[in-house]
Amino acid sequence: MAAVMRFVNRSSFGSRMGHQCLSLSRPAVVAKLVQDGASAGKTLPERVKIVEVGPRDGLQNEKMADQVEVMMGIHRRPGVSYPVLTPNLKGFLAAVKAGAAEVAIFGAASELFSKKNINCSVDESLQRFEEVTKAAKEAGVPVRGYVSCVLGCPYEGKVSPDKVAQVAKRLYSMGCYEISLGDTIGVGTPGGMTEMLQAVSREVPVNALAVHCHDTYGQALANILIALQMGISVVDSSVAGLGGCPYAQGASGNVATEDVVYMLHGLGIQTGVDLPKLMDAGAFICRSLNKKTSSKVAQATCKL
Amino acid sequence: MGNFPTTVKHCLSYEELIQDYPWLARWLQEEKRALTHEYPEYVKIVEVGPRDGLQNEKEMVPTGVKIQLIDMLSETGLPVIEATSFVSSKWVPQMADHTEVLQAIHRSSHVRYPVLTPNMHGFQDAVAAGATEVAVFGSASETFSRKNINCSIDESILRFEEVICTAKQRQIPVRGYVSCALGCPYEGPIESTKVAEVVKRLYELGCYEVSLGDTIGVGTPGSMAKMLHSVMKEVPSSALAVHCHDTYGQALANILTALQMGICTVDSSVAGLGGCPYAQGASGNVSTEDVLYMLHGMGIKTGVDLSKVIEAGDFICKALNRKTNSKVAQARGDYSVHCRMKKINT
Numbered sequence: 001m002a003a004v005m006r007f008v009n010r011s012s013f014g015s016r017m018g019h020q021c022l023s024l025s026r027p028a029v030v031a032k033l034v035q036d037g038a039s040a041g042k043t044l045p046e047r048v049k050i051v052e053v054g055p056r057d058g059l060q061n062e063k064m065a066d067q068v069e070v071m072m073g074i075h076r077r078p079g080v081s082y083p084v085l086t087p088n089l090k091g092f093l094a095a096v097k098a099g100a101a102e103v104a105i106f107g108a109a110s111e112l113f114s115k116k117n118i119n120c121s122v123d124e125s126l127q128r129f130e131e132v133t134k135a136a137k138e139a140g141v142p143v144r145g146y147v148s149c150v151l152g153c154p155y156e157g158k159v160s161p162d163k164v165a166q167v168a169k170r171l172y173s174m175g176c177y178e179i180s181l182g183d184t185i186g187v188g189t190p191g192g193m194t195e196m197l198q199a200v201s202r203e204v205p206v207n208a209l210a211v212h213c214h215d216t217y218g219q220a221l222a223n224i225l226i227a228l229q230m231g232i233s234v235v236d237s238s239v240a241g242l243g244g245c246p247y248a249q250g251a252s253g254n255v256a257t258e259d260v261v262y263m264l265h266g267l268g269i270q271t272g273v274d275l276p277k278l279m280d281a282g283a284f285i286c287r288s289l290n291k292k293t294s295s296k297v298a299q300a301t302c303k304l
Numbered sequence: 305m306g307n308f309p310t311t312v313k314h315c316l317s318y319e320e321l322i323q324d325y326p327w328l329a330r331w332l333q334e335e336k337r338a339l340t341h342e343y344p345e346y347v348k349i350v351e352v353g354p355r356d357g358l359q360n361e362k363e364m365v366p367t368g369v370k371i372q373l374i375d376m377l378s379e380t381g382l383p384v385i386e387a388t389s390f391v392s393s394k395w396v397p398q399m400a401d402h403t404e405v406l407q408a409i410h411r412s413s414h415v416r417y418p419v420l421t422p423n424m425h426g427f428q429d430a431v432a433a434g435a436t437e438v439a440v441f442g443s444a445s446e447t448f449s450r451k452n453i454n455c456s457i458d459e460s461i462l463r464f465e466e467v468i469c470t471a472k473q474r475q476i477p478v479r480g481y482v483s484c485a486l487g488c489p490y491e492g493p494i495e496s497t498k499v500a501e502v503v504k505r506l507y508e509l510g511c512y513e514v515s516l517g518d519t520i521g522v523g524t525p526g527s528m529a530k531m532l533h534s535v536m537k538e539v540p541s542s543a544l545a546v547h548c549h550d551t552y553g554q555a556l557a558n559i560l561t562a563l564q565m566g567i568c569t570v571d572s573s574v575a576g577l578g579g580c581p582y583a584q585g586a587s588g589n590v591s592t593e594d595v596l597y598m599l600h601g602m603g604i605k606t607g608v609d610l611s612k613v614i615e616a617g618d619f620i621c622k623a624l625n626r627k628t629n630s631k632v633a634q635a636r637g638d639y640s641v642h643c644r645m646k647k648i649n650t
Contacts, residue, residue, distance in 0.1 A: 189598050219598055222560045262553070266554070
């Protein structure tokens with residue numbers, strides 16, 4: 001089962017602002033830039049791209065030894081992208097051999113988390129990723145970057161927004177077309193999300209950013225709303241909220257795609273996603289795993 | 305600097321740019337102010353667990369348990385705790401012990417204990433039992449009004465007028481509630497102008513505050529903003545509260561929207577007590593713990609000690625033999641994570 005849905009969307013002010021970059025020395029023009037930016041920032045995006053991470057981030061705690069089988073077995077729909085995680089060059093080569101047309105690399109904004117999770121420092125991990133992005137560029141394979149612990153780390157606690165910005169900037173300059181900012185343990189709140197996005201968007205264009213919020217403390221939808229208000233238009237989520245939080249016993253993890261889509265559609269934002277079909281997919285995987293959905297929308301059976 | 309030209313950002317880092325163009329920092333501060341929201345410095349939490357939460361429990365909750373819950377909540381810093389409901393026990397048997405509860409709880413001088421009074425009969429009983437604040441419960445949906453309290457909206461307001469008049473004479477403050485503010489289980493979507501009409505009537509009759517209830521939790525930030533926009537044309541934001549249900553997981557996002565629009569009173573229920581009787585298996589009230597976590601994380605003061613609310617939530621869940629609906633309470637199982645989280649969010 002692999003149901004990643006992808007729609008191209010561009011930030012409403014990205015291209016509009018581009019041609020004004022030459023007049024930096026003129027305060028009046030910069031003032032207009034600021035004013036345009038301010039009014040653009042207050043509106044929500046018309047379209048949001050949903051990156052469905054359920055099959056990977058959700059199921060990875062179940063069993064992942066069958067990745068080649070899955071890649072070769074799924075029916076790939078045109079217009080849908082099926083990225084796969086490749087932590088190093090070896091993984092990348094195996095993925096391409098299995099037919100992967102897009103890959104993802106996973107960095108961290110916390111040194112301790114990097115050491116405990118992938119057994120090397122942040123710098124060392126970025127060096128490994130550089131090998132992947134180089135090879136991917138030569139092969140014409142797009143690469144998506146992830147930064148974890150952007151709003152807090154289970155080992156270090158508070159994480160500096162500037163550190164997040166640094167790591168995001170390096171991944172972006174290596175060639176990642178998009179950077180997904182992960183609140184790995186779901187501790188973030190709208191205040192921290194705002195601060196972090198302000199720091200990151202100084203270094204990486206906002207239309208190349210995504211948010212990957214965990215709902216461990218119930219804050220995900222509020223954090224996503226703030227991100228949308230700040231110009232982010234790509235959101236990661238997991239069908240049925242698959243994927244618990246390994247750092248907090250009994251706690252939830254990924255935000256449920258159904259709940260995100262419900263909010264976006266209620267806001268009049270287009271996603272291209274068919275919510276009833278998504279709920280069917282969620283019901284299917286929960287039956288297969290014999291577990292209850294983490295999606296509140298799926299749990300509610302109100303006739304409204 | 306989120307809106308700075310992308311080509312510039314590709315060439316330079318923010319620090320380098322500020323070095324070369326020091327006057328830019330001032331312009332960018334203005335941008336930051338325009339992009340960030342103003343939030344209230346303080347939010348009043350109205351704890352509705354003992355009434356709205358417990359009245360929906362299938363099993364009868366022992367009176368002693370209710371009293372202990374309210375006493376625990378009184379120690380948390382919560383400024384308002386809705387203690388019980390003086391509704392006929394024929395309709396709400398779970399609240400039949402209202403007099404006993406109100407008389408037995410230890411009333412803190414820092415806390416207000418409003419009680420629900422649907423009509424004069426309930427009001428008189430409440431006052432006789434020692435109530436010093438009451439609440440009346442209207443609806444923005446005709447069908448919901450008829451099915452819930454067996455009369456039209458107009459008829460219900462006439463009943464409340466009697467209560468509010470008498471309460472005024474006795475200097476007892478009255479809080480109003482309007483249910484189905486964002487949708488009705490029978491009528492579907494509700495016009496925001498209709499909500500505004502009912503709120504305005506309750507406010508003009510004398511309610512010091514009107515709480516806007518998303519009774520079935522179907523609202524999203526879009527519909528919340530639209531509804532508040534209409535209501536705030538008629539009633540000042542300082543006299544409004546939001547009462548969000550989390551049935552579709554939208555409560556915190558809706559509360560955030562309300563705060564951005566100037567609302568600074570939020571209703572919530574410890575442990576998310578109180579399911580949604582209109583949607584099988586669904587959750588109902590937003591949990592106080594999750595609301596506090598968000599507010600404190602944003603630097604908004606509430607005066608409430610989150611860890612004490614979690615303890616009260618643990619107590620009532622053990623007593624009811626049920627799992628908490630609060631994600632914060634569920635997450636704090638790992639103690640070492642919890643300690644670090646305290647560092648992040650204090």
